[in-house]
Ligand SMILES: Nc1ncnc2c1ncn2[C@@H]1O[C@H](COP(=O)(O)OP(=O)(O)OP(=O)(O)O)[C@@H](O)[C@H]1O
C-alpha cells in the first residue's frame with residue numbers, strides 16, 4: 001500500500017467568539033491507495049466536515065493536508081478546482097445529479113468540463129461505466145426520472161469518470177432502501193478491487209460499514225478508532 | 226467554450242415558458258426601441274420635407290445697401306432719419322457667370338437665379354401688396370415644388386403671365402385667364418394674365434408671394450442684367466452648411482445655408498431626437514433590469530447544481546461563462562424577434578415618400594434594427610454579469626448542503 005493522502009493536526013473551527021465551534025481538533029489520518037474505508041461517528045462529529053476538507057472544497061483552519069505529494073493548504077482556488085477534477089470523485093447524499101441532463105450527460109460531466117466539450121471517447125467511457133453500474137437501459141434517461149438507487153449509481157459512475165485516485169462519498173446510501181444500498185456498496189467494492197480506487201465512505205449504517213475493509217471512527221474532532 | 230454554451234442553452238430550454246416570457250419581455254423592449262426610432266426619424270424626415278425640404282437650401286443674396294450718406298461736418302448734433310429704400314435693389318451683377326460653377330458643385334441639384342422685389346397688385350380699385358419672384362422659365366418648381374401645390378392652371382411662366390396664391394385670388398376676386406396689374410415701386414406697371422393658382426397648406430409667408438417670368442421681372446424692376454438672388458437646392462439638406470461655405474469660397478458671393486434662418490427648426494428637431502434617445506434608453510434599461518432579475522433568480526434556484534459543478538471541477542470562470550452565455554442567448558433571441566416584430570408592425574405604414582398629413586409619419590427604413598439588436602445583446606450580456614458573478618461565488622459546501 002502506498003500513501004495517497006495525509007492530514008496532520010487538522011483543525012476546523014466555525015464562527016468566532018461565543019459561537020465558535022471546534023469541529024475538528026487536531027485530527028490525523030492517512031489513507032493509502034486501494035483502500036475501502038468507512039467513516040463512522042455520531043451525528044455532528046465532523047464526518048462531513050472532514051470529507052469536505054479532504055475533497056478540497058473547504059480549507060482547514062490549521063493543520064497540513066497533502067495528497068499525491070501536493071500541499072493542498074497552499075493551493076489557490078483555481079489549482080484546487082483542477083486538482084479535484086483530476087484526482088477526486090464525489091458522491092453526495094442529496095442534490096447529486098444535474099436535473100436538466102441525462103444520466104450519460106451527468107456521468108461525462110467531469111471529462112467534458114476538462115476537455116471543453118463532450119467527445120465521442122468520453123461518451124463511450126460514460127456508457128461503459130453506466131453499463132457496469134447496471135444502467136445500460138437508462139443511459140439517455142433524464143436525471144429526475146431515475147429512482148433514488150439509480151441516481152446514486154449514476155453518481156458513482158460520474159465520480160469514476162476521470163479515473164480519480166480518491167472517491168469521497170458522504171452517506172451515499174443514506175436515502176436508499178437496504179437492497180439498493182447493498183447494490184451500490186457491491187459496485188463500489190467491485191471498482192475498488194478492480195481499479196484500486198480508494199473510497200472513503202461516511203455512513204451511520206454498521207452493516208454498510210462492515211462491507212468496508214477499514215473502519216475509521218471520529219468523535220470529539222479526532223479519529224478515535 | 227462549446228460546453229458552456231451547451232449548458233447555457235440547456236438551462237434556457239429546461240424552463241421553456243419562463244425563457245419564452247423573458248425573451249418576449251426583451252422583444253417588447255426592442256420593439257419599442259425600433260418603433261421610437263422609426264417614429265422619431267420619420268417625424269424629422271416629414272417635418273424637414275414639409276419645411277426645409279421646400280425652401281432654398283442655400284441662398285445667395287447681395288447685402289442690401291442703402292445709398293451712402295454724404296454729409297459734411299455739421300456743427301452741433303444732427304439727427305438724421307433715412308427710410309430704408311424699397312427701390313434700392315441690391316443686385317448680384319456678376320452672379321450669372323457663376324451659375325455653371327455652382328451647378329457643378331457636388332450635391333447641388335438645382336440652381337435658380339431670380340429677380341425679386343416687392344410690388345402692388347391692382348385690379349380695379351382693389352390693391353394688395355405682394356412680394357414678387359421672377360424665375361427663369363422651366364425652373365419654377367426647382368426650389369419650391371410649385372407644381373405640387375398647383376390647384377388650377379399651369380405652373381409654367383411665360384412673358385406676361387403670373388402665378389398667384391389662392392388667398393390673393395380670393396382677395397381680388399380673380400379667375401384664371403383674367404388680367405391683373407402689377408406695379409413696381411419705381412412706378413413701372415405690367416399687365417399680367419393669371420395662368421396658375423397655387424395653394425400652400427401651411428400658409429404664412431407664401432400667401433403673399435406671386436411668381437412671374439424673370440424677363441418680366443427685369444422690365445418691372447428696371448434691372449436689365451444681374452439677379453437679386455440665387456436659390457440652390459441640394460440632394461441632402463443636412464449638407465447645406467458645408468456646401469454653402471464651399472460655394473462662398475468658390476465664388477466670393479455671400480452664400481447662406483438654410484440652417485442660419487431655421488435655427489428654431491433645428492432646435493425643435495434636436496429636442497425631438499433627444500426625446501427619442503430618452504425613450505430608447507429607457508427601453509434598454511428595462512431590458513437590462515428584466516434580464517438581470519430573471520438570471521439572478523435562476524442562479525439562486527440553481528445553487529445546488531452550481532455547487533455540484535464546482536465540486537466536479539468546474540472553474541469559477543466556467544460558471545460565469547454559463548450565465549453570461551445565457552444572457553447573450555436571451556439578448557440574441559429577444560433582439561431578433563423584437564426586430565422582426567418591429568419590422569412587421571411598421572410594414573403597413575406608408576413609405577417615406579408617400580407621407581401625407583393625417584397619418585403617423587413612421588419611417589420603416591429608420592428602425593435602427595441592427596443597432597437595436599447589437600445594443601440588446603450587449604445590454605443582456607452586461608445584465609448577466611452580476612448574476613454570473615454571484616453564481617461563481619456560490620460556495621459548493623453550503624450549496625450542496627450536506
Ligand atoms: N458552515 C458551518 N458553520 C457552523 N457550523 C458548522 C458548519 N458546518 C458544520 N458545522 C458544525 O460542525 C459540526 C459537524 O458537522 P458535520 O456536518 O461535519 O457532522 P457530521 O458528522 O457529518 O454529522 P451527520 O452525521 O449528522 O451528517 C456540527 O456541529 C455542525 O453544526
Ligand SMILES: [Mg+2]
Pocket residue numbers: 047048049170627
Ligand atoms: Mg454529515
